[in-house]
Amino acid sequence: MPRKIDSTTLEQLVSDLRAAHGDNLASVVLYGSAAAGDQIELRSDHNLLIALNRITSEDLRLAQAPMRKWQDLGQPVPVYFTVAELQNAADVFPIEFLQMEKARKILYGRDPFEVVKISRANLRHQTEYELRTKLIRLRRLFIPASVSVEKLSALMSDSLASFASLFRAVLILMGQDPPIAKGDTLRATVGLLELDGAPFERILEMRTGKGLPLTEPDANNLFSAYMSQIERVIDAVDRIEGE
DSSP, rough: OOOOOHHHHHHHHHHHHHHHHHGGGEEEEEESSSTTOOTTTTTTTOOOEESSSSOOHHHTTTTTTHHHHHTTTTOOOOOEEHHHHHHHHHTTHHHHHHHHHHHEEEEEEEEEEOOOOOHHHHHHHHHHHHHHHHHHHHHHHHHHHTOOOOHHHHHHHHHHHHHHHHHHHHHTTOOOOOSSSSSHHHHHHHHHHHOHHHHHHHHHHHTTOOOOOOHHHHHHHHEEEEEEEHHHHHHHTTTSOOO
């Protein structure tokens, strides 16, 4: 489980990375829920992107010590890009880069997303692909989880964060400026597509420990309604014409 991360912890990490990489370190970027202030304390990860001017195996080996300390705090190993890769890979990772661009804090160096350009056509294609892939996975995981209220509740709670991130891309494709917070993103998508927002709100309550406990029939009914609304979002994305 992640431990509490404060500004002093992040400053120490940056100092360790500067000592490890020297002039090769171009940027350190905090992105995602922690950058947006939307994290759940002691549960959400602090996601980092590290940009180097060059990346060889030796450059990565130099990161062992600071990354070992970072992982000891329960945090994932950052993603490493070269500065050139960030400029050239937006056609492959439009959603990921969009999420980083929308919710980020520059901890060190220049903002690497100043030069990143995201194609609408690539964004639409990856958005539909990721939505369909996650829906298929959700169906598969439901089978073993359906016999347990706890497992089914955890499945819905954990998967909602992933879908909320993808809904930001859906809003952009439809000409909207997406909110940063997951709950606000879900509500904006519900309003725009005229969805039933009740399943999302109930799962949001579960994520924050609010609401009454679910019975097994309630959990299964909630999952059915939840999955139905995700299918409607996918249908809407499928109807968007690429450019």
